[in-house]
Amino acid sequence: MLEIDDLAKRYGSVVALDGATFTARPGRIVGFLGPNGAGKTTTMRCIFGLVEADRGQVRWKGGPVDRETRLRFGYMPEQRGLYPRMRVLEQVSYFAQQHGLTARAADDAGRRWLDRMGLADRAKSKLEELSHGNQQRVQLTVALAHEPELLVLDEPFSGLDPLGIATMTEVLQDRARSGVGVVFSSHQLDLVEDVCEDVVIIARGRVVAAGAIEELKSRSGRRHLEVEVVGSDGTWLDGDGSLTVLEHDRDRVKLLVSDSVDLDALLQRARAAGEVRTFAYQPPKLSELFMEAVTPSSDGDGAEPAAEVPS
């Protein structure tokens, strides 16, 4: 289990991390979400010792993370980069050896993973000869070839075509199934909702929401109610100030309600207005939870406004 415990980091007057705390369990895919500059990249760099935190600790399986531990991690930084003139297989093998594999084992692993990524025929090409998408695949292969126990990927889906997204999703799910902890950051919230079981939402250097997506949804007091009453044009709602209308499209209305709303009463009112074709009561979408979580609350917690973190 990966534990991020009270990490804090300042760059001059800019607060990048302000006591971020969360855990990632093995075998689970964690979506690491937050607006730009919220501290995602800094957190990941702290995990890999690339940035020294001012405060707090990163633990793996209960112990502090050191270089030996990190050899069992795989990393894909946001700023992609490999050796442009190095051959693909040699490159993958080199990084696998740096993670402790013998030369032979690293070569074997490199071939196996390149094959899996559909790059077997490009093993001897120089990296710079590959297309952008294929270079991304090599980057992922580098993070995977030493069979890490923890995968940390910064924006792995950015710049991928739908095919690439499918491959990436499949690989991450497969890794999680074999017990690997996966943490990745993304701005594509619908994708995160499909791929992840858990999410961590970070804003202004602090974790503002964390847990299983389903749990967060049910914990949220917000519910969506979509009602379609034939020929009503939504007039059955008139006069009820307690309901927030999110969308109104002729007969169809989308309402924001609390989870304590009296659904029976609402349904009866709708029926009275006409034939009810749709009556759907749903938890909010992840993107709505996200917006809710990252918007500074009115009671104010004294957090300084987040600024751009130098990368």
Place this chain on the structure above:
Amino acid sequence: MSRWRSVWLVAKREILERGRSRGFLFSVAFTTLLVIGSFVVPTLLFGDKDTKTIGVVQPAPPDLDTALTATAGRVDQKISVVPYDDAGAAQAALSEGHVDAVLAVPADLTAAGTLHFAKEPDQAITQIASGAVVSLRVQQVLTDANVDQAALTAAQQVPTVQSLDPQTEADQARFLFANIGAVLILIGIFSFGFTVLTGVIEEKQSRVVEVVLSTVRPRDLLMGKVLGIGILGLVQLLVFVVAAMAAATLTRRFTLPETTPGAILMLTIWFVLGYALYSTALGFLGALASRLEEASNASTPVTMIAMVSYFVAIFAVINDPSGIVARIATFIPASAPFVVPLRAAFDAISPVEIVISIVITVAAIWVLFTIGARVYAGAVLQTGGRMKIRDAWRSAVG
């Protein structure tokens, strides 16, 4: 995994990637050809010219050959004498370039005869031929006059040649060694030190460094880089030295002095130390730059120091290898790699001085590496513009 394996993997990658590159292979091939060529080409062009060929028209005085050879020997020239049956054959040989000059002297020495050249008269041949003919004719006149033969022979004795401070061939070879050594060290520092510099910037620019540093410590990365590129530099140096010695020996341009193995050892030691010192400095300065265009800018302080050290070595130290400038420069790490092999080549340095100088330089490399690695660690992940050393030092991961 041990740190050394990590360092070695970095070094091995540099050796394999750069060693196989066309640039490196071309530069090794080019320098080797240049070295061999500088020995072989003069031999091919001028080798035969060392021996002058004089055609002698027959009948000629019986002692002429001996007299010519003896006179030539006195002025440190080698000649070969080719007899021709008649003047016509000799003239033909001259115009075809088989001989450098044709000498026709009556067999009874009644006349001084003639010396023919194809074009411009050769000073050396003119002197040799004139000396030989005059001495033969004088000898004949004196013999006819019944002069005492013993007195005559004694009168023909030449003065004994002596030098106050004889310059031997070995001395010349030393001078050559010293100069070539200083140039090689300078070239080594510049070409391979700059490879470290650009390598660091390239890693930073291609952003691969973040992936590398997620497993490799910054100082191990810098060390591996310096080590790997240094091994390539040493290979090139050794290829150069072997090629030069092989060419020198095979073409017999000059004989290698007895001090050769010692000089090569000195050259190798100081090549390694000089390279390690300067490439470490260049490596961490490279980390402060973010684009290759800034490389020369970033490296200016180091290149200035290297150039000044080199000029101190080839002017002040060659001029006076035991002087005060030479002695001071021996104990300054920046100049020691140039100065010590030079002084050693002139036999103007004591073993104690060499050992102290090596200790100081190694200590300086260690200090520079420790500081450099920290600055490197702080700077290498930063992008966007040049970084100040102070900021890099502060932001370093301990």
